[in-house]
Amino acid sequence: MTLPSTHDVALAAERRSAGRLLLAHPLVTAGGPHADLFPLIRRHADWLGKRFQQVLGYRLLVDTSYARLFKAGLGAGSGHRLERSTGTPFTPHTYACLALALSVLVTAPEQLLLSRLVADLKAAAADAGVELEGTGRAAEKRTLAAALRALVDWGVLTETEGSVGAVAREDGGEALITVDREIARALVAGPLAQSRDGADLIRRAADPGFGGPRTYVRRRLVETPAVYLDELTDAERDWLRTRQRREAQAFSELLGLESEIRAEGVVLVDPEEELTDLRLPGTGTVAQAALLLVAGLVERLRPDDPGHPAAGGRLVVGVPVPDGLVEELLAGAVAEYGRRGSWQRGYLEDPAALREAVLDLLVRMRLMARTGPLRSGGHGLPEGYEAPLPEGRAVTDVRGARGPGAEWVLLAAAARYATRVTVRRAAGPAPDADAPHDVQQELPL
Incomplete structure (x- = not known):
């Protein structure tokens, strides 16, 4: 066997670094926070473009000043949300402001005053029949500021003098901003021109x-x-x-x-822990409470005899969470750790808000899910997507893999956070190389 040369190893490492960066940050600019790796993307642009297209169906555009990986969606309910600097998720109103701003900026002059941009944005909203007024004028200004701040972070806007945050000030502060129209045009990845409405855009983007x-x-x-x-x-x-x-x-x-x-x-x-926007364990009240909750749920709910498909057992993807158990475990975590630690006072005084935030994190981490019918037959994708199985081929029977009867289900990956570990090996001969593992690390849920 011929071992790879030092050059081949270095080349593969460069391509891997560039690919990982684009996967985590689909927009990389020559003057942005990842400018040091931008030359690496340009150097391997052809190879990266072919590989992303072959493996994931993603298109890569590399220009002299930016690189844009056009990702695809995963269907309704599977998006990655945008957040403000405080961690508060964007509201539909914030997304509307962001879309309206982009519609204006693609044809805007290279430089303009913030007040001019806001006026043009409101005019675009009126033309589109979009109501910009929120719960109050101050809230509307903060929402607009959050949308414009995202555009600054992405390199669409540059704060030449002043800050886009001035739009939220009571005195109506001013700023001079510079616009990169090319990046503005490259931001939207979905097929807008072919889509009838928002739902159709989501379906087409996931095709x-x-x-x-x-x-x-x-x-x-x-x-x-x-x-x-x-x-x-x-x-x-x-x-x-x-x-x-x-x-x-x-x-x-x-x-x-x-x-x-x-x-x-x-x-x-990811051994390097770079390619994720969610972390558990993590810092902060919500992450700490979520870790304690999921560990407690695993301890309480792990099946005594989960069975295993390779041994003829029933597949268990999730187990129902009894009503009241989440509240019980969170109350215990607050009493034992929260009140003597540095947990946020607002969460300590509002158990319902803490519960909502913790469950939201665990759902996004794919550790818990609400009960109810799963999407099937193509995940809301265009008709005709699902191909028939080849004759004689069978798949795992997954009916009833998530136990019914409760509002919430604890999913199998939660076993990674168990406080004790059990390894079970299924009886019988070793499976085929492409069959599922016969070893369950920690008990499957």
Whole structure:
């Protein structure tokens, strides 16, 4: 066997670094926070463009001053939200301000006053029939400031004199801003011209095209914390079951990601902890409370005999959470840790707000989910997407993989946060190389 040369190793490392950066930051500018790696993206632009297109169906545009990876959606309810600097998620009103600002900026002069931009934005809102007034004038100004701040962070706007935050001041402060129209035009990735409305745009943006199940599952693997079998269509499960080992190697070489393959699904893990916008364990009141809650739920709810598909057992993707258990465990965490620690006073005085914030984090981490029917038959994608299974091929029976009967379900990946670990090996011969693991690390839920 011929070992790779030092040059080949260095080349692969450069491409992997550039690919990881684009995956985490789909817009990289020559003068932005990742300017030091921008030359690396330009150097390997052709190779990166081909690989992103082949593996994920993503288009890469590399210009002299910016690189833009046009990602695709995953269907309704699967987006990654934008947040303010405080961590507060954008509201629909903030997204509306952001879209209206972009509609103005693509044809704006290179420099303009902040007051002119606001006036043009309000005119665009009137033309589109969008009501900009929020709960009050001060709230409206803060919402608009948050949208403009996002555009500054992305490099669409440069604060030449003053700050876009002046729009939220009572005295109506002024600022001079510089506009990069090229970046403004490159921001929107979805097929706006072909879409009838917002729902149609979401469906079209998630269309995997000729890649079908292969492309869609790959996107879910790299864009979400965990992929469970029972939320995939039959065609998607069949493809993942037969390709998961090969895909693990491909993701390792392209992006340096390690695959954890379990009977319940697959998780891609980043050893460098760079390719995620969510962290658990993490800092702050919500993250600390979420860690204590999920550990407590795993301790209480892990099945005594979960079974295993390879041994003829029933697949368990999630277990129902009894009513009141979340509140009980959170109250205990507050009493034992919160009141003597540095947890935010607002959360300590408002248990309902703490519960909502903690559950929101765990849902986004794919550790908990609300009960109810899963999306099926293409995840809201265009009709005709789901391909039939080849004759004679079967997939795992996932009916009833999440126990019914409660508002919330604790999902299998939560077992990673167990306070004790049990390893079980299924009886029988070793599975095929492309079959699910026969080892369950920590008890599957």
